[in-house]
Amino acid sequence: MSKPIQAKYKVLENVRIAEGYYKITLEAPYIVRNYLPTQFVNIKVGTGYEYLLRKPFSIYEAMDHTISIVYRVIGKGTRRLAEYQKGEFLDIVAPVGKGVQVKNIKAKKMAFIAGGCGIASLKELAGHVAKKFDLFYGVESRNQIVELEKWRKLANKIFVATDDGSEGYKGFVTDLFKEKVLQYDAVYCCGPKVMMRKIYELFPQNSYFIFEEYMACGIGVCMGCVIKTKEGYKRICKDGPLFKGEEIVW
Amino acid sequence: MVDLEKKLRSPFKIGNKVYPNPIWLASGTCGFGEDITDFIDLKKLGGIVVKGTTLKPREGNPTPRVVETPAGMLNSIGIQNPGVWGVIKEKIPFLKKYKVPIIVNISGICTADSCSAMSDFEELAKIIADNVEVDGIEINVSCPNVTGKNLANNMLWLEKVVAVVKKNSKAPVITKLSPNTADITGMAKAVENGGTDAISLINALLGMKIDIKTQQPVLGNKMGGLSGPAIRPVAIRMVYQVRQVTKLPIIGIGGIICKEDIFEFFCAGADAVQLGTMNFVDINQINSFF
Ligand SMILES: Cc1cc2nc3c(=O)[nH]c(=O)nc-3n(C[C@H](O)[C@H](O)[C@H](O)COP(=O)(O)OP(=O)(O)OC[C@H]3O[C@@H](n4cnc5c(N)ncnc54)[C@H](O)[C@@H]3O)c2cc1C
Ligand SMILES: Cc1cc2nc3c(=O)[nH]c(=O)nc-3n(C[C@H](O)[C@H](O)[C@H](O)COP(=O)(O)O)c2cc1C
Ligand code: FES
Numbered sequence: 001m002s003k004p005i006q007a008k009y010k011v012l013e014n015v016r017i018a019e020g021y022y023k024i025t026l027e028a029p030y031i032v033r034n035y036l037p038t039q040f041v042n043i044k045v046g047t048g049y050e051y052l053l054r055k056p057f058s059i060y061e062a063m064d065h066t067i068s069i070v071y072r073v074i075g076k077g078t079r080r081l082a083e084y085q086k087g088e089f090l091d092i093v094a095p096v097g098k099g100v101q102v103k104n105i106k107a108k109k110m111a112f113i114a115g116g117c118g119i120a121s122l123k124e125l126a127g128h129v130a131k132k133f134d135l136f137y138g139v140e141s142r143n144q145i146v147e148l149e150k151w152r153k154l155a156n157k158i159f160v161a162t163d164d165g166s167e168g169y170k171g172f173v174t175d176l177f178k179e180k181v182l183q184y185d186a187v188y189c190c191g192p193k194v195m196m197r198k199i200y201e202l203f204p205q206n207s208y209f210i211f212e213e214y215m216a217c218g219i220g221v222c223m224g225c226v227i228k229t230k231e232g233y234k235r236i237c238k239d240g241p242l243f244k245g246e247e248i249v250w
Numbered sequence: 251m252v253d254l255e256k257k258l259r260s261p262f263k264i265g266n267k268v269y270p271n272p273i274w275l276a277s278g279t280c281g282f283g284e285d286i287t288d289f290i291d292l293k294k295l296g297g298i299v300v301k302g303t304t305l306k307p308r309e310g311n312p313t314p315r316v317v318e319t320p321a322g323m324l325n326s327i328g329i330q331n332p333g334v335w336g337v338i339k340e341k342i343p344f345l346k347k348y349k350v351p352i353i354v355n356i357s358g359i360c361t362a363d364s365c366s367a368m369s370d371f372e373e374l375a376k377i378i379a380d381n382v383e384v385d386g387i388e389i390n391v392s393c394p395n396v397t398g399k400n401l402a403n404n405m406l407w408l409e410k411v412v413a414v415v416k417k418n419s420k421a422p423v424i425t426k427l428s429p430n431t432a433d434i435t436g437m438a439k440a441v442e443n444g445g446t447d448a449i450s451l452i453n454a455l456l457g458m459k460i461d462i463k464t465q466q467p468v469l470g471n472k473m474g475g476l477s478g479p480a481i482r483p484v485a486i487r488m489v490y491q492v493r494q495v496t497k498l499p500i501i502g503i504g505g506i507i508c509k510e511d512i513f514e515f516f517c518a519g520a521d522a523v524q525l526g527t528m529n530f531v532d533i534n535q536i537n538s539f540f
Contacts, residue, residue, distance in 0.1 A: 003288040006534040044531070049321035049479050049507075052531055077318075093533075216316040216323055217530040219288070221281035223301075223330045224316035232309050233330060238285065 002034035004096050004219065008089040012066060014082070019143040021072050021117075022082050026090065029065040036099025037125040038210060038242045041069065042218035044091040045080045054093060055081070056215050056237070058121035070120035070146060096218055097241055102128040107186035107206065111136060112155070113177060113199055115191020119146050121210045121241070122190050130154045134184075138173025138191070142166035174198040187245075200245040207245040211236050254513040258539065262296060262522045264422040264448045264499050267385065269351050271296040272522030273512070273539055276503055277355035277388065277426075278302060278327065279526040282341035283348070289533045292348035294540045299353040299524060300341065302390055305370045305377075307333035308359075312470030317459050322478030322505070323527060324457050326471035329357055334374055338382045353386035353424065354378055358411070360401060367401060371411050375418035387419050389446075392428025392453040402428035402453075405440035412444025424501065427451040427492075429484055438492040449492060450501035450524065452485045478527040479505040486518045493519025507531060509539060 013025040031041065042054035055077045060070045073079050084090065102125075110133035112122050119137060126133065135155040139145055140163045151158060159176045160168030169176050174195060187203045189196055190210035200207055213236050216224040220238030227236055228249040234240065262272040274297035280286045282300050292298065310330030317324050332340060337354070345352050356374040358367030371389065378384060391411060392402040401407050408425075416423045425441040427434065429452040438449055454475025459468045467473070485504025492500060502520030506512055507528050515523050525536060 006289065006532075051318070052321060052478055052527070053316075053318045053323055054530070091532075214314045214316050216325065216527075217279070219533075220285040222279060222316065222325070222530065223281075223310060223327045224325060226310070226313060226315065226330070 002095065004093055005030060006091065006093045008091050011084050011086055011088050011090060013086060014084050017070065018146050021070060021144065021146050023060070023068055023070045024081065024084065025066050025068040027065060028067045031059070031067050031094050032062045032065055035059055035062060035095035037102060037128055038121070039095040039097040039099040040241065041092050041094035042096055043081070045077045051077045051080060053216055054218050056218055058124065059095070060120050060123050061127070062124065072117045093218060096237055098239060100125060100242060105129060108132055109184050110186045110188060111177060111184045113173060113187060113189040113191070114138070115173060115195040116140070118190030118210070122188060125188060126154050131156060134159065136173050136177050138195070140164065174202070178202055197250050200250060204245060208242050209245055209248070210241045211243060212241065252516060254516055257516055258509070258512060264386070264424070267422050269296045269385070269522070271540065274299055274353070274501065274522060274524045275529065276524035276526035277390065279529045282337070283345045286529070290536055292350040295350050296522060297351040297353050297385065298345065299355050299388055300337065301331050302329040302355050302357045303331050303334050303337045303374070304329055304357050304359055305334055305373055307331065307336060314468055314470055317468045319457070319459055319476065320480060322476050322480030324459055324469060324474035324476055325454065326469045326474035328471065334377050338378070342382050342384070351385035353388050354384050355388040355390050355426070357390045368411060368414065372414045372418060375415045379418055379420045384421050386422045386424055387415060388424045388426050388450060389415050390426050390453070392426060392430070402437070403431045405436055408437060408440040409444040412441045412446045416445040422447040424448040424450050426453055428453050429455050429488060434488045435491050435495045438496055442496050442498055446498065448499040448501060449496065450503055451488055451492065452481070452504045455481050455484065477505070479507055481505050482511060486514055489515060489518040489520050508535065512539070
C-alpha cells in the first residue's frame, strides 16, 4: 500500500450528472499510480476556515492520469465543491483507507448493492470485476440515477428500485435483492446504514460493506470515525471503509 | 521585541530538560505517532504528546464523535486508548525509534457515578516512571469528554493531583489546564503550588451542535470539545493572563493554523506551542515551521 500525500490537484471538469449529483475530474497521476479500489480521498474545500475539515469522497473512476469523484450536494461543503471551475486546484490528502486487493476476490457471481450516493463508492471496484456481478440500485427517483449506461457495460444484470416508482421496481432495493439472495456467492454494498443492515441480515456470510462516518483527520490519528466491530471500535478511515459484515456489531 | 523567528527555531527548556524546539503536537491529534509519519518527519518535532492514556483500556464514546463547526470542530472521542500497559508495550517502542521527545498525556477517570481520578493519576505516574523512559508527563485534568464532575475547576483537587503525579514521576510534569473555568489564573496558581514544572493550555472548550432536522445533538455523547481557529482568541487571552501570575514555562495550545498564530502565542507569553486540529487541516504546512 502506498503512502498518502497532501497535494494540490487540478480540476479538469466539474459537471452535473443527475439531480443533485455532480462529477468532478482531477488531474491526479500520483493517486492513479498508488490507489487501491475502495480507497478514498480527503478534499479541503475552499481555502479559509469556513470549511475547516477535509471531506471524504470515494474514487469513482481512475484513468491514465485522472480520477473522478461523484458526489451528492447535501450541505455547505459539497455545495462549495460544485462551484469549482476547470483550472482551479483542490488540496487533497490521498489515497487513504485500507483498499482491496482485487486478486483476492474469488467470488464468481456477486451482487453489488447501492443505495443512493453509495453508487459512487462501488463503481471503481466494480470496474475490476466486470461481468462477475449483478447491480441492485435503489434511489428516490429516476432523475437521480447516475451513469447507468456505464454500469450496463460492467454488470450482467441491473435491477433498479425507486421510491416513487418512476423507474424499475417501486419500493426498496432490499426487497428486490431478497428474491434473489440464493443466486450469489458474495455481496458488496454501500448505502444508508439501515439498508446495509437489512442486506447483512439477508446475506450474512460473504458480504462486504462500505461505511461512512463523520471524519476529522481522515488518516487514522483522531479515533473520530470509528465503527463498532466484534474486536472493539475500528477506524473507518484507516481500517476500512470496507468491512466484512460478520465483523460488525450491527 | 522578541525575535519570533529565532524563538521558533530555538531549544525550549522545562527545568533542566531541553527540547530541540518549541513545536509539539497536541494530544489526541497525532495518535501515537504511527500514522503521522507519512506526513511529518517526527525527528524534527520539539515533542509529541501522545493520545490521552488511562489506567485501563477504554473503548471510547458512541458515534458520531466529531463534527465540523464554524472555524472549528467538536470532538467527543472519550479517550479511546489501549491503557497504560498497551501504550508502554505497543506504542512507545515505535516512537523511540524516531528520537523525538515523548510526552505521555495521562487522564484519570471520573464519571457521574464514580471517581477514581486521584488514584488513577498516582498509579499512572508510578507505572510510567517504573517502566519506561519518557520526556514528559502531561496531566490532562480537563478532558471534557470523560469527566462527570468538573474537577478541572477545583483548585484544591488540582493542587493535590499535581503533587501526587510530581512525587511519582521522573520526567518533567506539565499540567494541561481546561478553559472551562471562570478563574484560569486561580487554576494556574493551584497547579504551581502543587509543584508542576510547566503549564499547557488550553484544552478544548465544552460545546454542542444540534441538528435542526432531527432536533437532537449531533454527537453521540451530546457534548464535545471545541477546537480549531474558533477558540484561538480564548486561548491567547488565557495564556496572557496565566503569564501574569507565573514564571513557569507555558505551552500555548488552541487554534494554531499557521506560523503567525504561533507567534501570537509567543507574544501572549507562551514559551512553546502544541499543534492540534491543524494536523487534520493542513499537515504539510507543519514541515515549513522547522
Ligand atoms: C469513506 C467515505 C467515502 C465517501 N464517498 C462519497 C462519495 O463518493 N460521494 C458522496 O457524495 N459522498 C461521499 N461521502 C460522504 C461525504 O463525505 C459527505 O456527503 C460530505 O462530507 C458532506 O459534506 P457537506 O459539507 O456538504 O455536508 P454537511 O454540511 O457537513 O452536512 C450535511 C448533512 O449531511 C450529514 N452528513 C455529512 N457528512 C456525513 C457523514 N460523513 N456521515 C453521515 N452524515 C453526514 C450531516 O449530518 C448533515 O445533515 C463519503 C464519506 C465517507 C466517510
Ligand atoms: C480529536 C481530538 C482529540 C483530543 N484528545 C485529547 C486527549 O486525549 N487529551 C488531551 O489532553 N487533549 C485532547 N485534545 C485536545 C487537544 O490536545 C487541544 O488541547 C485542543 O484541540 C485545542 O487545540 P487545537 O485548537 O489546536 O486543536 C483532543 C483534541 C481533538 C481535536
Ligand atoms: S477520521 Fe480520524 S481516525 Fe478516522
